[in-house]
Amino acid sequence: MKLSQFKFKLPDELIAVTPAKNRDESRLMIIDRQTGKIEHETFKSILDHFDDKDVFIFNNTMVFPARLYGNKEKTGAKIEVFLLRELNSELRLWDVLVDPARKIRIGNKLYFGEDDSMVAEVIDNTTSRGRTLRFLYDGPHDEFKKALYDLGETPLPKYIDREVQKDDPMRYQTIFAKHEGAVVAPAAGLHFSRELLKRMEIKGIDIAFATVHSGLGNFRDIDVEDLTKHKMDSEQMLVNEELVRIVNKAKDEQRKVCAVGTSVMRAIETAVSTDGHLKPYDGWTNKFIFPPYEFTVATSMVTNFHMPLSTLLMMTCAFGGHDLIMDAYEIAVKEQYRFGAYGDAMLII
Incomplete structure (x- = not known):
C-alpha cells in the first residue's frame, strides 16, 4: 500500500474542536465487513450489536498535563x-x-x-x-x-485549534483512566459513559483493560510513499494476566471480542501468540499495522474518524478493508460526521 491511497478531502469545519455534550451521544457509523452495509446510529446504541459474554477491551492509560x-x-x-x-x-x-x-x-x-x-x-x-x-x-x-x-495543560492535539477550556482535563480523559503515562487520549474510549458501562454489566458483557501509553507518534507525518519504509515510534504497553484470561476464554467460546481504539488493537496484535491466543506482555511496541494485515484477536473494532494520511486511518483500513473504509469516509464527509479525538465514532463488525 502507498501513502497516497489514504488521502481524502476533509473540510476544516468537520474537525471537532469540542466534545459532544454527553459522552455516549456522539454519532456512530456501523460498518459490516461481510456485507458492506453502512448504517447510522447514536453511540449509546452500540450494545445492540453485542451479547452476554462478549468482550470489550479498553485502554486504561491516563493522560497527564504534558x-x-x-x-x-x-x-x-x-x-x-x-x-x-x-x-x-x-x-x-x-x-x-x-x-x-x-x-x-x-x-x-x-x-x-x-x-x-x-x-x-x-x-x-x-x-x-x-x-x-x-x-x-x-x-x-x-x-x-x-x-x-x-x-502543565491538557495536551489537546494541534488540530483542535483553540485554548484549553476548563472541562478539557476531564473530557480529554476516559472515565476508566487509571495508569498515568499518555500524552494522547485513547479517543474511542472517550465515548463510554458510566451509564453505558453499567448497561454493559447488566447485559453480561465482559470488560478487560490493556494499558498503552499513547504518544505523539500517532500524529507524526509519514514522509515515505512506500509504507513498508515507515517506522512507528515505540509506545509502552501492558497486557496482563487478567486480560489474557478473559480474552482467551471468549475466543475459545467463539464470543465477539471488540477492540476499543487503535491503541488497543496494536497492543493485542503485539501480544498474540502463533495459535491466536493472547499472552502476557509488558514492554514496548512499535507495531505498524496497515493493509493487508491478518488480524487474529478482535472480531470488531470501535474507532474515531481519523485525519487523512494518518497511521490511525491505515490501521482502520487494515481491519475494515481499504475500499470499504475509504467509501465510508466519503459518506462520513457527505453526512457531516465529526472527525478527530472529540469527533464521532465507527463500529466495524
Whole structure:
C-alpha cells in the first residue's frame, strides 16, 4: 500500500474542536465487513450489536498535563515544552519536545510559572526537536510532580485549534483512566459513559483493560510513499494476566471480542501468540499495522474518524478493508460526521 491511497478531502469545519455534550451521544457509523452495509446510529446504541459474554477491551492509560509554556533565560523568548516521559525520577530527567527547537541549545535554562518557580536545564539534544531536560527542584518527588503538572495543560492535539477550556482535563480523559503515562487520549474510549458501562454489566458483557501509553507518534507525518519504509515510534504497553484470561476464554467460546481504539488493537496484535491466543506482555511496541494485515484477536473494532494520511486511518483500513473504509469516509464527509479525538465514532463488525 502507498501513502497516497489514504488521502481524502476533509473540510476544516468537520474537525471537532469540542466534545459532544454527553459522552455516549456522539454519532456512530456501523460498518459490516461481510456485507458492506453502512448504517447510522447514536453511540449509546452500540450494545445492540453485542451479547452476554462478549468482550470489550479498553485502554486504561491516563493522560497527564504534558504541555508547558516557559521562557528562555536572558532572551525571555517564549518556548513550548511538551513532556513525553520521565526518564529518571531521582534526577528529574524528562524526555521532551521543544518549539521552536532552533532556539534551544545544551546548557540553556528555561523558566516556568508566573514567578519562574520551576527551572529546567537542557542537558541533551536527542533529535532535531527532542531534548532531555533536568528540572532543578529540591523537594520530594511527589511534590515536584505536582508542581510540574500544575504548570502543565491538557495536551489537546494541534488540530483542535483553540485554548484549553476548563472541562478539557476531564473530557480529554476516559472515565476508566487509571495508569498515568499518555500524552494522547485513547479517543474511542472517550465515548463510554458510566451509564453505558453499567448497561454493559447488566447485559453480561465482559470488560478487560490493556494499558498503552499513547504518544505523539500517532500524529507524526509519514514522509515515505512506500509504507513498508515507515517506522512507528515505540509506545509502552501492558497486557496482563487478567486480560489474557478473559480474552482467551471468549475466543475459545467463539464470543465477539471488540477492540476499543487503535491503541488497543496494536497492543493485542503485539501480544498474540502463533495459535491466536493472547499472552502476557509488558514492554514496548512499535507495531505498524496497515493493509493487508491478518488480524487474529478482535472480531470488531470501535474507532474515531481519523485525519487523512494518518497511521490511525491505515490501521482502520487494515481491519475494515481499504475500499470499504475509504467509501465510508466519503459518506462520513457527505453526512457531516465529526472527525478527530472529540469527533464521532465507527463500529466495524
